[in-house]
Amino acid sequence: MEISVKRVQIPDTGDTVELFLCDSPGKAIFYEVTEKLWDQPGALCLVFDVTNESWFSSCAKWLQRIRTKTYSPQLSDMAGRKAVEKGQAEEWAASNGLEYFETSAKELENFEQPFQALAKAFHQLYQERVEHFQGLV
Known part of the structure; x- marks a missing residue:
């Protein structure tokens, strides 16, 4: 398991969001640790390898675990070996109320889109909470 921080500038604002990223391979051994990290997250992202159908299939199981542990999740190369088609993944994401991003770390394609x-989403949630608290004063 790897934890890192990524700073993301919010376009059209002077704001920056720090994303605390926890890369936990989708193995059962990491369930307990990752669930402890899910305590009221601002946003979560499911990631899978498009060359591995079983990884894609396990997303449903992980999403179910996430939804039982959180209040409202917001959820993203080797093209020749692709086992999960983009349309299939997009359809699954849409049917679960999620956004889908197809990226390539190798080609550096669209890798910033999920972070953005x-x-x-986190910035918008933060702004809404600030406005709510300001309305209470």
């Missing part, structure tokens, strides 16, 4: 979406 997570940061924007």
Whole structure:
């Protein structure tokens, strides 16, 4: 398991969001540790390898675990070996109320999109809470 921090600038604002990233391989041994990290997260992201159908299939199990532990999740190369088609993944994501991002770390394609979406969602949630608290004064 690897934990890191990524700073993301929010476009059209002077704000920056720090995303605390926990890369936990989808193995049962990590369930207990990752669930402890899910205590009221601002946003979560499911990631799978498009060359491995079983990893994609396990997303449903992980999403179910996430939904039982959190209040409202917001959820993202080797093209020649692709086992999960983009349309299939997009359909699954949409049917679960999630966004889908297809990226390539190897080609550095669209790798910032999931971070931008997570940061924007967290920033919007933060802004709404600030406005709510300001309305109480």
